Every structure is written in C-alpha cells, then in structure tokens.
Amino acid sequence: MHYSEKESRRFGFNIYRDMCDHVDEKAILKTILENDVDIFILRVLSRNEAELSKLDNIGVPYIFGDTLCCYTIDLQKYDHKPLKNDLEFERCIEENKADLISMAEVVFGQYINHYTSNPYLSNETSVESFKQWTSEYVVDEPDADDKVISWLVKRDGKSIGFATCDYNFITGKGEGVLYGVLPDASGNGVYSDIIRFTQKFLKDLGIKDMKVSSQSHNFGVQKVWSREGYFMNKAYTTVHLNAFLSASVTPKEEIDFKVSESMVQSFADLTGDTNRLHMDTEFAKSKGFDGTIVHGLIANTMLSKYFGTVNPGHGTLFLGHSTKYIKPVYLEKPYKLIIGFPVIKSNGFRKSVAKLVDSDGNICAFMYNDLMKRD
Incomplete structure (x- = not known):
C-alpha cells in the first residue's frame, strides 16, 4: 500500500494504491486513517473478488472501477512476424513530444476506465492523466537499468499512432504500456504491426518476458494480443474507496x-436507550471499557445541529448518512469534530465527511452525510 504521488497531483486528492492477491480490510482501514486518504485505489486478483465484501467492514463508500486483464509472452520463444503495412517508427523525443500528446488526447478522449467510473474524478482530468502518463515515456537519453521509450508511428510521413514501453535489463522484463491508433487510420492490421514492432524491439534488446494489459471491455486489442502470441495470465478487479478524509472544497x-452525564441522561430519556454501557460505570468496566461510554449518535446530533443552523444552515435536509465507530467516546473528555465538504454542487447538494478525534488526534469515528440545501 503506497502513496500515489502522480495521481494525487493529477486529480487533486490524497490517493493511495494497492495491488494484491487478497483483501486485507484491516490494513486498508489502517492506511486510510493514518494518512487521511481521500481515494484508495484497490486492485485485487479477480479470482478472489468475492473477498471485496470485506470492504463493508471498513465503513468507507466504495465503487467498482474496472477489470484489468493482464497478458504476457515469452519473447525467447517468440518468432517475429513481418509487418503488414509500410510504417515508420520514429523515436519520440522532446522535439516531437507535442505530436504524441495530441494523439493521446484523441485516443483516450472517450476511453472508459476506473478513473471515469468514479463520479468524483472528472473525465477531463482523466484524459489529462493519460496525456501526462504518455509524455512520461519521452526521454532523450535513457541511462538507467529501468528504461522507458516511445515512438510515433507514421505512414506516408503522417503520424497515425504511437507506442510506449518500459523495460529492465536486470529483471529481463518489459511492458507495452500505452498504444494508440488514430480512428481514421485504424484497421488493416496497423495495431498488429505496432505490437509486432515493440515485441521485436524488446526481444532484440535481450528482454525475456513482455506484458500488456487493458480493461476487460477492450475486446479488440485482446484479440490482437492473442493472435500475436500473448496469453492472459491474470485479471484484477479494481475498486475505489472514496474516503475523502482530507479533501474539502471549503475550509x-x-x-x-x-x-x-446530564447530556447522556437526556439522550437516554429521549430515546429510551438505557443500555447499561452508557449508564453504569462498573458494568461498562466489566465489559472492558474505562468507564461508561457515550451513545454513538450523540456526535451525530451535534452534526445535525451544525448542518441545520450553521453550514449549510436553515433549509438543509438530511438525505442520508453513515457512521463508522472505531474507538469509544467517554464522558467529560475533550473531543473534536472536524467537518469538511469534499463535494458541493450547484443544485444545493453537498457531501460532508466528519471525523471525531480525541485529544491525542486518534480518529474515534468518521461520518458521511449527504445534504441538500433548499434556498
């Protein structure tokens, strides 16, 4: 589990990632809480996707992003096939970088992926992300064991596509990362030729294994990969956990x-909840607590007061809420509610995320609230 600096910068959220065989919900929650994560992008082997139900124990809203299909080929056993078209592959450097980026914008303009599946990540930013990702493979003088490279694909002197790869001489592994063909140039085996060119390029360098990957709905490229000797060896299911623990549109x-004690008694009188955990110190201690614990919903009532009278203020409706309790709240101890609004829409809808923290900064609970302000 790691911080994704590039995605955080691109999308303006605190984004963490993990690619794993199994779902470790406790480790995910720990990472989210300790790092005030906004979006946690999780990829788990699809054969274990039933384990995604464990995410319900975390208390963070999550959505399905995509299924990533991974293919591989043993280049040592690969027999190069001739190209079907008369194409020119021009190494992409800073001088012709703009041509590469402009094609990436066209190719990925309507591309569906886990970014576009998340309603809180704009499609425009997703496209910019792919443009930035493509540009990272433009290097004039690669000089490390872990190298990147890109090409402009030309026909009759005109750019019609591109390819980006990375490779490592130490591990002997390489990857075809991003490929693209302009819509008016697709067909007639152009994409197959790009695949063949990059396979031969890496094999000639001594790279032993090469991989490619794409979303499950991208049938066309997977058919080509299969024809060109690749086989699918893994698939990952992607989910986004939209925690939003640090993001806020407003301060x-x-x-x-x-x-x-009087507040607890009043709440008990109002609701009829006289659970001895809230009313009887010795009973609470016998159950492993330091003393009587506060009704969990008391913090929510404080939020209700804030939303209804302060921000957004009078006329605000509660549309829905959920709360995840992590640590008990005790009588007469100092606590703090930290309230943010990661989503504010022009129609009056707001999504609020609140954290309840103790005097040591530990998160005791976090709450998600959907609100509508009627003007």
Whole structure:
C-alpha cells in the first residue's frame, strides 16, 4: 500500500494504491486513517473478488472501477512476424513530444476506465492523466537499468499512432504500456504491426518476458494480443474507496466538545436507550471499557445541529448518512469534530465527511452525510 504521488497531483486528492492477491480490510482501514486518504485505489486478483465484501467492514463508500486483464509472452520463444503495412517508427523525443500528446488526447478522449467510473474524478482530468502518463515515456537519453521509450508511428510521413514501453535489463522484463491508433487510420492490421514492432524491439534488446494489459471491455486489442502470441495470465478487479478524509472544497470547520452525564441522561430519556454501557460505570468496566461510554449518535446530533443552523444552515435536509465507530467516546473528555465538504454542487447538494478525534488526534469515528440545501 503506497502513496500515489502522480495521481494525487493529477486529480487533486490524497490517493493511495494497492495491488494484491487478497483483501486485507484491516490494513486498508489502517492506511486510510493514518494518512487521511481521500481515494484508495484497490486492485485485487479477480479470482478472489468475492473477498471485496470485506470492504463493508471498513465503513468507507466504495465503487467498482474496472477489470484489468493482464497478458504476457515469452519473447525467447517468440518468432517475429513481418509487418503488414509500410510504417515508420520514429523515436519520440522532446522535439516531437507535442505530436504524441495530441494523439493521446484523441485516443483516450472517450476511453472508459476506473478513473471515469468514479463520479468524483472528472473525465477531463482523466484524459489529462493519460496525456501526462504518455509524455512520461519521452526521454532523450535513457541511462538507467529501468528504461522507458516511445515512438510515433507514421505512414506516408503522417503520424497515425504511437507506442510506449518500459523495460529492465536486470529483471529481463518489459511492458507495452500505452498504444494508440488514430480512428481514421485504424484497421488493416496497423495495431498488429505496432505490437509486432515493440515485441521485436524488446526481444532484440535481450528482454525475456513482455506484458500488456487493458480493461476487460477492450475486446479488440485482446484479440490482437492473442493472435500475436500473448496469453492472459491474470485479471484484477479494481475498486475505489472514496474516503475523502482530507479533501474539502471549503475550509474545514472544527467543533470542540465534551459530553456530560446530564447530556447522556437526556439522550437516554429521549430515546429510551438505557443500555447499561452508557449508564453504569462498573458494568461498562466489566465489559472492558474505562468507564461508561457515550451513545454513538450523540456526535451525530451535534452534526445535525451544525448542518441545520450553521453550514449549510436553515433549509438543509438530511438525505442520508453513515457512521463508522472505531474507538469509544467517554464522558467529560475533550473531543473534536472536524467537518469538511469534499463535494458541493450547484443544485444545493453537498457531501460532508466528519471525523471525531480525541485529544491525542486518534480518529474515534468518521461520518458521511449527504445534504441538500433548499434556498
């Protein structure tokens, strides 16, 4: 599990990632809480995707992103096939980088992927992400064991496509990362020729294994890969956990509070919840707590007051909410509610995320609230 600096910069959120065989929900929650993660991108082997139900224990909303199909080929056993078309492959450097980026914008303009599946990530930013990703393979003088390279694919002197690869001499592994053919130039085996060219290029360098990957719905390229000797060896299911623990469109608000014994008694009188964990110190201690614990919903009532009278204010409706409790809240101890609004729409809809923290900064609970302000 690691911080994704590039994606965080591109999308303006605190983004973490993990690609794994099994779902470790406790480790994911720990990472989210300790790093105030906004979006956690999880890829788990599709054969174990039933384990995604464990994410329900985390308390963070999540959505399905895509299924990534991974193919590989043993280049040592690969017999190069001749190209079908008269194509020129021009090494992409800073001088012709703009041509590469402009084609990437066209090729990936309507491309569906896990970014576009997340309603909180704009399609425009997704396209910019692919443009930036493509440009990272433009290097004038690669000089490390771990190398990247890109080409402009030309026919009759006109750029009609591109290819980007990386490879490592130490591991003997390479990857065809991003390929593209302009719509008006597709067909007649052009994409197959690009695949064949990159296969031969890496094999001639002594690279032993090469991989490619794409979303499951991208049938066309997978057919080509199969014809060109690749076989699918893995598939990953992608989900986004939209935690939004650090993002906020507006400055965050903080509310300091303590819960008194009289507040607990009033809440018990109002709701009829006289659970002895809230009312009887010795009983609570016998169950492993330091003393009586506060009703969990008392913090939510403080949020209700804030939303209804302060921000957004009078006329605000609660559309829905969920709360994940992590640590108990005790009487007469200082706590703080930290309230942010990662989503504010012009129609009055707002999504709020609130954290309940103790005096040591530990998160005791976090709450998701969907609101509508009627003007």
